[in-house]
Amino acid sequence: MNLFSRALNKIFKTGNQKELDRVKPLVGKINDLEPNFKSLKNEDFKAKTQLLKKNLKDGRKLTSLIPESFALVREAASRVLGERHYDAQLIGGIFLHEGKISEMKTGEGKTLVSTLPAYLNALTGKGVHIVTVNDYLAKRDSSEMGEIYKFLGLTSGYINNEQDDYERKENYNFDITYATNSELGFDYLRDNM
Numbered sequence: 001m002n003l004f005s006r007a008l009n010k011i012f013k014t015g016n017q018k019e020l021d022r023v024k025p026l027v028g029k030i031n032d033l034e035p036n037f038k039s040l041k042n043e044d045f046k047a048k049t050q051l052l053k054k055n056l057k058d059g060r061k062l063t064s065l066i067p068e069s070f071a072l073v074r075e076a077a078s079r080v081l082g083e084r085h086y087d088a089q090l091i092g093g094i095f096l097h098e099g100k101i102s103e104m105k106t107g108e109g110k111t112l113v114s115t116l117p118a119y120l121n122a123l124t125g126k127g128v129h130i131v132t133v134n135d136y137l138a139k140r141d142s143s144e145m146g147e148i149y150k151f152l153g154l155t156s157g158y159i160n161n162e163q164d165d166y167e168r169k170e171n172y173n174f175d176i177t178y179a180t181n182s183e184l185g186f187d188y189l190r191d192n193m
Contacts, residue, residue, distance in 0.1 A: 019095070019100075020091065023091055023094050023095075026066060026067065026094060027087050027090050027091060027094075029067040030066070030067050030070045030071050030074070030090055031071075031087070032067075033067055033068060033071035034071055034074070036071075037071050037072055037074070037075040038075060040075070042079065042151070045075075045076055045152050045153065046151075046153030048068075048072055048152075049072075049123070049152050049153040049154065050153065052065055052068060052069060052072075052123050053123050053125070056123055056124060062120065062121070062123070062124065063097075065120060065123065066094065066097065066120060069116075069119055069120045069123065070085075070090055070093060070094075070116050070120070072119075072152065073085070073116050073119045073148065073152070074090070074116075076148050076151045076152050077112060077115065077148050079151065080147045080148050080151045081112075081144070081147065081148065083109075083112055085109075085112060085113070085116065086109070088108075089108075089109050089112060089113045089116075090116065092104060092110075092113040092116075093113050093114075093115075093116030093117050094116075094117075096113065096114065096116070096117040097116070097117035097120055097121070111141050111144070111145060112145075114130055114141075114145070115145050115148050115149075118145075118149075118176050119148075119149065119152060119154065119176075122149075122154050122175040122176050125175075127172070127174070127176075127177065128175065128176045128177070129176075129177050129178075129179060129184060130176065130177070130178045130179075131179065131180065131181050131184065132178055132179070132180055133180065134180060135160035135161060135162075135180060135183075137178075138159065138160055138178040138179050138180055138183075139158050139160060139178075141178050142156050142157055142158035142176075142177075142178040143158075145178075146176075149175065149176055154175040154176060155174040155175045155176070156174050156175060156176040156177065156178070157170070157171030157172075157174040157176075157178070158171060158177065158178040158179060159171055159172070159177060159178070159180075159183045159184070159187070160179075160180075160183065161183065168187065172187075
C-alpha cells in the first residue's frame with residue numbers, strides 16, 4: 001500500500017473499521033475490570049449475577065452492563081473451562097448483543113463468544129435462545145457452556161428431536177436454551193396451532 005492509499009484510509013475509514021473503533025473503548029473497560037473479577041471468590045459469582053439483575057430492575061440499561069457482565073463471564077470461563085475470551089471475541093460478543101453479524105472462522109471460538117451476550121440478555125429474565133446448526137451442537141454447547149452459566153447462577157438446556165413435550169417445556173424455561181432453527185420453528189408452529 002502506498003503512502004497516498006494509507007493517507008486516504010486514515011481519512012476515509014471503512015464501515016468495519018469505524019465499528020471496531022467505536023467498540024474499542026468498551027473492550028478497554030472490560031479489560032480494566034479484569035483484575036477486580038480475578039480477585040473474586042468462586043461463591044461471589046452468583047451474588048454478582050443477582051446484583052446485575054437488581055441493577056436492571058432498578059432501571060439501569062442493559063447495554064450499560066456490558067463491561068461488568070462480559071468481564072464476569074470472561075473470568076468464569078477462565079475458571080470453569082480454562083478458556084479466556086480474547087479481545088476479538090469480546091468485540092464479537094458486543095456485535096451479537098447489538099443484533100449485528102460477527103463472522104468467525106472455524107476454531108476461532110464462536111461458541112465461547114455466544115456466552116457473553118447470552119449471559120447479558122439472560123439477566124433480564126426473559127430467556128435466551130441460541131440457535132445451532134444441529135442437535136449434536138445444541139446438546140454439546142448446552143453442556144459445555146452450561147458450566148459457565150451454572151457457575152454464574154443461571155440455568156441452561158437444549159432442545160432436540162428426541163425430547164417429549166414435557167422435556168421441551170422444561171428446557172425452554174431455562175435462562176439459556178440451545179436449539180436448532182428447525183426445532184424452534186416447529187415448536188413455534190405447534191404452539192400456535
